[in-house]
Amino acid sequence: MFNFLISKQVKKFSFAGGVHPEENKHFTENSPIEKLPLPKLVYLPLLQHTGKQAKPLLNIGDKVKTGQIIGEADGKISANIHSSISGKVKDLKELPHPLIFGRVLTYVIESDGEDIWDENIKREFVKKEFDSDEIIEKVFKAGIVGLGGAAFPTAVKLSPPKEKVIDTLIINGCECEPYLTNDYRLMIEKPKEIILGALLLKKALEKNNKNIRLIFGIEDNKEKAIGIFDSYKKDYNFEVYTLKTKYPQGAEKQLIKAILKREVPSGGLPFDVGVVVQNVGTAYACYEACYFDKPLFERVITVSGNGIKEKKNLLVRIGTQIKDIVEYCGGYVGEIKKVIMGGPIMGVAIYSEDMPIVKGTTGILFFNEKEVILEKERDCIRCGRCVEVCPMGLLPTELHKFIKRREFDKARDYSLLDCIECGSCAFICPARIKLVQSFKFGKQEIIKKERK
Ligand code: SF4
Ligand code: SF4
Numbered sequence: 367m368f369n370f371l372i373s374k375q376v377k378k379f380s381f382a383g384g385v386h387p388e389e390n391k392h393f394t395e396n397s398p399i400e401k402l403p404l405p406k407l408v409y410l411p412l413l414q415h416t417g418k419q420a421k422p423l424l425n426i427g428d429k430v431k432t433g434q435i436i437g438e439a440d441g442k443i444s445a446n447i448h449s450s451i452s453g454k455v456k457d458l459k460e461l462p463h464p465l466i467f468g469r470v471l472t473y474v475i476e477s478d479g480e481d482i483w484d485e486n487i488k489r490e491f492v493k494k495e496f497d498s499d500e501i502i503e504k505v506f507k508a509g510i511v512g513l514g515g516a517a518f519p520t521a522v523k524l525s526p527p528k529e530k531v532i533d534t535l536i537i538n539g540c541e542c543e544p545y546l547t548n549d550y551r552l553m554i555e556k557p558k559e560i561i562l563g564a565l566l567l568k569k570a571l572e573k574n575n576k577n578i579r580l581i582f583g584i585e586d587n588k589e590k591a592i593g594i595f596d597s598y599k600k601d602y603n604f605e606v607y608t609l610k611t612k613y614p615q616g617a618e619k620q621l622i623k624a625i626l627k628r629e630v631p632s633g634g635l636p637f638d639v640g641v642v643v644q645n646v647g648t649a650y651a652c653y654e655a656c657y658f659d660k661p662l663f664e665r666v667i668t669v670s671g672n673g674i675k676e677k678k679n680l681l682v683r684i685g686t687q688i689k690d691i692v693e694y695c696g697g698y699v700g701e702i703k704k705v706i707m708g709g710p711i712m713g714v715a716i717y718s719e720d721m722p723i724v725k726g727t728t729g730i731l732f733f734n735e736k737e738v739i740l741e742k743e744r745d746c747i748r749c750g751r752c753v754e755v756c757p758m759g760l761l762p763t764e765l766h767k768f769i770k771r772r773e774f775d776k777a778r779d780y781s782l783l784d785c786i787e788c789g790s791c792a793f794i795c796p797a798r799i800k801l802v803q804s805f806k807f808g809k810q811e812i813i814k815k816e817r818k
Pocket of ligand 1: 799
C-alpha cells in the first residue's frame with residue numbers, strides 16, 4: 367500500500383516571497399481523467415511553442431491521419447506540429463491565437479470520424495533501451511514542448527550548451543496555480559509512465575553529463591501523489607522533495623531555489639546553475655514519444671470554475687474548440703464573466719468559444735459572477751505588499767511608476783527583465799493595479815529598443 371500520509375517530520379522546502387491564493391482544487395482533484403469524444407473539426411496553429419512558427423507541409427484538400435506531421439519545425443527553436451484527428455485539410459489561413467497576441471497561420475482539419483492513426487505509431491508497450499541521441503531525436507520528431515504552460519521545445523532543453531555542466535534534473539509536479547489538477551491526476555493515474563519518461567529525459571541529458579540527480583518536486587497539498595512517488599523512488603533511483611504549497615512554487619527559478627538553494631543569475635537560465643526542469647506532463651509525453659513513437663497531439667487539461675456545470679479533467683485532442691468542451695461539460699452556469707486559458711493568475715483571458723486548445727493549454731476556467739469581482743484600479747497607496755511577496759526580490763511599485771512615466775531605462779536598471787510575470791504582486795495589491803500588464807508592456811518596449 368502507498369503511504370498517503372506525510373509525516374509531520376518531513377522537511378518541506380520553499381522560497382522567499384509568494385502568495386497563498388484560495389486553491390479551489392477540490393472541484394476536480396478527485397475527478398479521474400476522461401477522454402473527450404473526437405471533435406468534428408480541429409484548429410491547429412503552426413505556432414504553439416516558444417520560437418519560430420513551423421512550416422506548413424500540406425495543402426487544402428489533402429487527406430491526413432491522426433499523428434501525421436503537418437508543420438515542420440523551422441530553425442533552432444521551433445517544434446513540429448501534428449494532426450490530432452484523421453480527415454481532410456479544410457483550410458489553411460491566418461486566425462486569432464488563444465495565447466499569442468495577433469493572428470497565426472492555422473490548419474483547419476475536418477474529421478472523417480475514423481480516427482485513423484499514422485502507421486508509425488505503435489500501439490503496444492515494448493521495453494527497450496534508448497541512447498541519448500535517439501531520445502532527443504524522438505522527442506524532437508514528436509513535437510514535444512513544455513506542457514506546464516511555457517511550451518518551450520523540449521528537444522532544445524535536452525541539448526544544453528556543452529560547456530554547461532548539468533548535475534540535476536527536476537521534474538516539476540508542483541502545479542501551484544489554483545484550480546488546475548491536470549498534473550495531479552496524471553501523477554496519480556500514470557506514475558510509472560511519468561517515471562519512465564523522466565528516466566528518458568535524464569538519459570538524454572547524460573549525453574554530456576554523468577550521474578545526474580533525478581528529483582521530483584511536489585507540493586504538500588498533493589499527499590497522494592507524494593505517497594505514490596515515494597513508493598517508487600528506491601526501485602528507480604530518484605528523490606522526492608515535498609514543497610510547501612505556495613504560489614509560484616512551480617516557477618523554475620523558485621523551484622531550483624527551494625530544492626537546491628541555488629540562485630539562477632539575473633538574465634540567466636537554469637542551465638547556468640547546472641539544472642534542467644521539466645514538467646510531469648512533459649515527462650509523460652516523452653514516454654509516449656519514445657516507447658510508442660506517438661507525437662504530441664493530445665493532452666490533459668482541467669475544466670473548472672463556477673461557470674461550468676461539470677468540472678472535469680479531460681484528455682483532449684489538440685485543436686479542439688472550447689465550445690466542444692463546454693458542450694461535453696454540460697454547458698454554463700450563470701452569466702459567464704471571464705474565460706481563462708491556463709491558471710487564474712498567469713492564464714490568458716479568452717474572448718471566443720471558437721478558440722482551440724493548444725499544446726500549452728493546462729486548463730480552461732469559466733468564471734461567473736461568483737468568482738469575478740470587477741474592481742476599479744485605484745492609486746498606489748505605497749503599502750509595500752507587492753515588494754514583500756515578489757519572489758524575485760523586485761520592487762513592483764517602483765517598476766510600475768517608471769513604466770507609467772515611460773522611463774524604460776530606469777525600469778531596466780531596476781531589473782524589470784528578471785520579472786517572471788507570476789502575478790503575485792497584482793494578486794496582493796489592494797489598489798488592484800494591473801501590474802503584470804504594465805510589466806509585460808515595459809519588457810516589450812525594452813526589447814524593441816534593444817533590437818533597433
Ligand atoms: S501593493 Fe499595490 S498599492 Fe501596495 S505598494 Fe504595491 S502597487 Fe502600491
Ligand atoms: S514583479 Fe514580476 S516577479 Fe515580482 S511578483 Fe510581480 S509579476 Fe511576479
